[in-house]
Every structure is written in structure tokens, then in C-alpha cells.
Amino acid sequence: MSGKANGAPAPRKLKILMLHGYTQSGSLFHGKTRSLEKILIKAFPPPPPPPHNKSLPASAFSGTPPISFPPFTLSHFSNTTQRIKEQENSHHSPGVTLIYPTAPILLHPADIPGFDPSTQESRDAYGWWKKSDTSDEYTGLEDGLATIRDAIKDAGGIDGVMGFSQGGCAAALVASLLEPDRPAAFAAHQAAHPDAHALAYPAGWAELQREFGQLKFAVSYSGFYAPGDRYKAFYEPKIRTKVLSVIGSLDSVVGEDRSRGLVERCVGGEGR
Numbered sequence: 001m002s003g004k005a006n007g008a009p010a011p012r013k014l015k016i017l018m019l020h021g022y023t024q025s026g027s028l029f030h031g032k033t034r035s036l037e038k039i040l041i042k043a044f045p046p047p048p049p050p051p052h053n054k055s056l057p058a059s060a061f062s063g064t065p066p067i068s069f070p071p072f073t074l075s076h077f078s079n080t081t082q083r084i085k086e087q088e089n090s091h092h093s094p095g096v097t098l099i100y101p102t103a104p105i106l107l108h109p110a111d112i113p114g115f116d117p118s119t120q121e122s123r124d125a126y127g128w129w130k131k132s133d134t135s136d137e138y139t140g141l142e143d144g145l146a147t148i149r150d151a152i153k154d155a156g157g158i159d160g161v162m163g164f165s166q167g168g169c170a171a172a173l174v175a176s177l178l179e180p181d182r183p184a185a186f187a188a189h190q191a192a193h194p195d196a197h198a199l200a201y202p203a204g205w206a207e208l209q210r211e212f213g214q215l216k217f218a219v220s221y222s223g224f225y226a227p228g229d230r231y232k233a234f235y236e237p238k239i240r241t242k243v244l245s246v247i248g249s250l251d252s253v254v255g256e257d258r259s260r261g262l263v264e265r266c267v268g269g270e271g272r
Contacts (some may be wrong), residue, residue, distance in 0.1 A: 014044055014096040015158045017151060017174070019167030021222075023112050023125040026100035029164065037098055046095030099158065101151040103128040104143045113253075128170050136228035145202045148174060153204075157212030160219070165254055168223020168245075172262055175218040175241040176234045177205045189233035196229035214241060221246040224258035225265050235265035245269075 020029035030037075103126040112125055128144030131137075148170065152158050163171035176182055186201035218241055226234060243266045247259040263269035 013046075013094045014040075014160075015155055016040075016096065016098050017148070017155070017158045017161040017171075018098050018100045019128070019148070019161065019163035019170045019174075020100070020103065020126075021163075021165035021167050022127045023107060024164075024167075025124045025126050026102035028124055029167070030098075030100045033098075040096045040098070044094075044096040097155075099151060099155050101147060102126055104147045105130060105140050128166055136226075137230060138226060141199070142202060144170065145173070145177070146204070149202070149204050149208060152208055152212070157208075158215070160215055160217040162219040162221070163223060164221045165223065168220035169226060169262070171218045171220050172223060172239060172243060172266070173226070173234055175215050175243060176239050177202065178209050178212070178214050179240055180209060180214065181237070182209075182233070185237060186233040189236065193229055193232075196232075198233060199230055201233075217241065218243045219246070220244070220259075220262060222248045222254045222259060223262055224254050225262040227261075238269075239266045241266075243269075 018026075018029060018033065020026060024032075105127045107125040107127050107130075111127070111130060127140070128148075129138040129141040132139055152174075161171040161174050163169070183201045183206055186199070189196075190198045190200065220243060223245065243262075245259060245263045245266075247256055247263075248254065249256050
């Protein structure tokens with residue numbers, strides 16, 4: 001929605017970016033989170049459609065004396081519709097939109113843990129990056145972040161981000177990149193660690209930050225932090241955006257220590 005009511009910005013839909021895990025896709029993640037979607041829609045219901053008054057039959061006015069109305073001008077119409085909008089905004093939330101992009105890296109059977117090639121099963125499997133077998137480097141991370149950047153831009157900005165597993169790690173990276181002081185942190189880290197092959201601040205994110213600002217929240221479900229000096233600028237200084245980390249203590253893929261490592265790299269996460 002656009003415009004203002006009573007001097008305050010008119011509400012608009014809450015927009016949440018949903019980032020799937022490794023070996024998933026946007027459509028698959030959407031299917032797995034439909035229950036959450038229903039809960040959010042119930043919590044943030046869209047406004048009801050405007051009423052449609054049915055015309056009264058002519059017989060309803062039989063025997064009724066004519067009524068004189070003052071001249072109806074365009075300004076009367078404008079003022080009336082503005083009051084209706086203000087009443088709607090004061091009583092109804094504008095709704096919620098969940099955005100499900102798909103990661104750009106198509107995974108092959110050899111990239112998928114536990115995949116049995118003898119099954120000949122076709123899988124809709126993608127990743128935001130692939131971890132190197134010989135180092136902590138995340139191969140293709142720049143492409144993954146570019147896809148997320150474009151999804152945010154196409155949506156006209158987002159309010160928050162939610163991710164699962166690898167998507168949970170990516171959610172924290174997104175929250176970090178959209179903080180106003182993060183470009184300077186990347187530049188300082190590169191200057192202080194010239195031999196670390198530190199990642200440069202990704203292209204296009206500064207423009208996103210200036211246009212849409214910092215996120216209101218991030219949710220990382222079974223997420224983790226990116227290890228190694230190459231990615232320290234994401235976490236130093238610590239992420240100030242409010243991040244809810246849901247830790248799977250029995251998760252056989254992402255160890256609890258990796259998830260707690262992400263918690264410790266967020267403001268307020270020390271000692272938790």
C-alpha cells in the first residue's frame with residue numbers, strides 16, 4: 001500500500017524471503033512450509049474485499065419524498081475514499097507474502113549426500129553454494145548471493161528472511177549484508193588480511209541497503225556460520241539484526257556446535 005494515514009506510513013504486506021536448504025528448491029521448500037504459511041496468514045490476515053452494495057429495487061422508494069443532496073464534487077469523492085482507506089488500515093493488517101527463490105546451482109548426484117544412483121530417481125536439487133572438498137571455501141557463493149539479491153530487488157524489498165540449513169546460513173549472510181556498516185567491514189577485513197583471499201562485499205548489495213534498509217528480523221532453522229578467514233567480515237562486527245536461531249540438537253547433518261557458532265556471531269548471542 002502507498003500513502004499515509006494520520007501522518008504515519010500506510011501499512012503494506014509483510015514480505016519474508018524463504019531460503020531453502022541444500023538439495024532442495026523453492027517449490028519444494030514451499031511445500032514443506034505450507035503449515036507455517038497458514039499460521040502466518042492467520043496471524044497477518046489480508047483486509048477483506050470492499051463491500052458491494054446491491055441496488056435496492058425501485059419499489060423500496062415508492063411514496064418516499066425526494067431528497068436533495070448538495071453538489072458532489074471530485075474533492076468529496078477523494079475525501080470519502082481517503083477516510084475509507086484510513087478505517088481499513090486501522091482495523092486490518094495488510095497480509096503477508098512469502099517469497100521462495102530457487103538457488104542457482106543445480107546439483108548432480110555426486111553432490112547429494114546419500115544419493116543412490118541405482119534408483120535412477122530424478123531430483124529437483126539445488127544449492128546456494130557447494131563446499132570445497134579441500135578447504136572451507138564455498139564455491140559459487142557469489143552466484144547464490146546474486147540470485148538472492150535479485151529476488152529481493154524484484155520483490156521491492158523484504159522485511160525479513162527465513163532459511164533452513166544451508167538456507168539458514170544464507171539468511172544470516174543476507175541480514176549481515178543489509179546492515180549499513182557492512183561494506184566498510186568487508187573493506188577493512190580485506191586490508192587487514194591480504195593473504196586470506198577474503199571475499200569482497202558483493203556487487204549490488206549496497207544499492208539494496210540504501211533503497212530498502214536493514215532487515216527487521218531473520219530466522220535460521222538448523223543454520224550455521226561460514227567458517228574461515230575468508231568470510232569473517234560477515235560476522236565482524238557481529239550481526240546486529242535480530243536473528244532467531246532454531247537449533248536441532250539431534251540434527252545428524254548440521255551439528256549443534258555449528259549452529260551455536262552462528263548464535264555467538266550475533267549481538268546478544270554470547271554465552272547462550
